[in-house]
Amino acid sequence: MKQKKQTACIRVFANEKQLNSCKRRMEELRDPLGSVASALNLAGNEVRLKMLFLLKEEGELCPCDLSDILSMSVPAVSQHLRKLKDGDLVTTKKIAQTVFYALTPESEILLQPHFDFFTNQTVKSAL
Amino acid sequence: MKQKKQTACIRVFANEKQLNSCKRRMEELRDPLGSVASALNLAGNEVRLKMLFLLKEEGELCPCDLSDILSMSVPAVSQHLRKLKDGDLVTTKKIAQTVFYALTPESEILLQPHFDFFTNQTVKSAL
DNA sequence: GGGGTATTTAAGCATTTGCTTAAATACTTA
DNA sequence: TAAGTATTTAAGCAAATGCTTAAATACCCC
Numbered sequence: 001m002k003q004k005k006q007t008a009c010i011r012v013f014a015n016e017k018q019l020n021s022c023k024r025r026m027e028e029l030r031d032p033l034g035s036v037a038s039a040l041n042l043a044g045n046e047v048r049l050k051m052l053f054l055l056k057e058e059g060e061l062c063p064c065d066l067s068d069i070l071s072m073s074v075p076a077v078s079q080h081l082r083k084l085k086d087g088d089l090v091t092t093k094k095i096a097q098t099v100f101y102a103l104t105p106e107s108e109i110l111l112q113p114h115f116d117f118f119t120n121q122t123v124k125s126a127l
Numbered sequence: 128m129k130q131k132k133q134t135a136c137i138r139v140f141a142n143e144k145q146l147n148s149c150k151r152r153m154e155e156l157r158d159p160l161g162s163v164a165s166a167l168n169l170a171g172n173e174v175r176l177k178m179l180f181l182l183k184e185e186g187e188l189c190p191c192d193l194s195d196i197l198s199m200s201v202p203a204v205s206q207h208l209r210k211l212k213d214g215d216l217v218t219t220k221k222i223a224q225t226v227f228y229a230l231t232p233e234s235e236i237l238l239q240p241h242f243d244f245f246t247n248q249t250v251k252s253a254l
Numbered sequence: 255g256g257g258g259t260a261t262t263t264a265a266g267c268a269t270t271t272g273c274t275t276a277a278a279t280a281c282t283t284a
Numbered sequence: 285t286a287a288g289t290a291t292t293t294a295a296g297c298a299a300a301t302g303c304t305t306a307a308a309t310a311c312c313c314c
Contacts, residue, residue: 019195019196022181022196023196023198026177026181026196026197029180029245029246032244032245032246033173033176033177033180033245034173035245036176036241036245037171037172037173037176038171038173040167040168040170040171040176040241041168041171041172043164043167043171044164044166044168044169044170045164045168045302046160046161046164046165047302049160049163049164049167050153050160053156053160054149054153062260062261063260063261063262064259064260064261068146069146069149069150069153070153071150072303073303073304073305074260074261074262075262075263075303075304075305075306076302076304077261078261078262078263079263079302079303080302081262082262082263094261094310094311096259096260096310096311096312097259097260097261097310097311097312098259098260098261098311099260099262110240110241110244113240114163114167114237117159117163117237118156118159118160118162118163119156119159172271172272174272189290189291190290190291191289191290191291199273200273200274200275201290201291201292202274202275202276202291203272203273203274204291205291205292205293206272206273206292206293207272208292209292209293221280221281221291223280223281223282223289223290224280224281224282224289224290224291225281225289225290225291226291
């Protein structure tokens with residue numbers, strides 16, 4: 001709630017000094033927060049979250065397996081995997097012409113609570 | 128790696144039965160996984176993650192405070208808040224013409240590990 | 255070398271996203 | 285009632301996204 005241009009909200013940010021302090025805090029967090037946002041953005045696409053989950057469950061999968069499971073075209077799968085790889089959520093291992101994708105350790109840590117959440121949901125609904 | 132139309136990957140999904148079993152599992156998880164994806168998608172936008180974090184830190188804030196802190200226009204802030212509210216990540220309380228936004232308990236649980244991650248990052252880099 | 259397989263990349267398209275400006279809505283006060 | 289304040293909504297625009305089809309790249313085998 002703005003009173004005047006010189007002061008901000010009565011309730012929370014009563015003066016400019018407090019506002020600037022808060023801004024500085026956000027500036028300090030800019031890079032780490034940005035990298036979390038980036039990872040969440042990647043995981044927040046339903047197709048990609050499914051892929052990440054399947055990679056967690058199976059350990060590693062190739063694009064054509066993911067294509068079969070998810071009933072999607074191979075190029076579509078590949079484009080999503082490319083984003084995950086560029087975002088450091090997955091790693092690749094090539095054997096002949098087959099590429100296997102797997103979660104990075106970091107992405108596993110980041111995503112485990114969310115996988116737990118929706119796998120626990122299913123268990124609960126079965127009870 | 129596809130061998131024939133009738134069988135899938137040699138390495139992981141060696142037959143159609145296994146593939147169908149995996150597909151069924153994904154279908155069971157469709158709704159809970161979808162709702163997690165939806166929340167992550169909302170949080171995965173940098174502006175919105177900043178808002179969610181600020182709401183966690185301050186407890187509640189109005190659009191004009193968020194506008195000041197983030198140096199964004201009020202309508203832009205409002206549009207993001209609308210998405211967060213529709214996605215059940217925030218709740219609203221109105222006092223006169225001022226609306227205060229706050230995290231829902233569920234979003235707090237979902238996001239806390241991520242907030243911890245990037246606030247701990249900052250602490251570590253300060254040491 | 256040719257043919258086959260697996261994957262990636264390119265290009266095009268429709269849809270979605272996030273910002274801006276303007277207008278509308280909801281509230282308070284003189 | 286008019287003026288002021290806070291917020292939401294509408295509309296428009298440029299950019300981004302995710303899919304498709306086609307082409308290119310990388311590998312294997314006869």
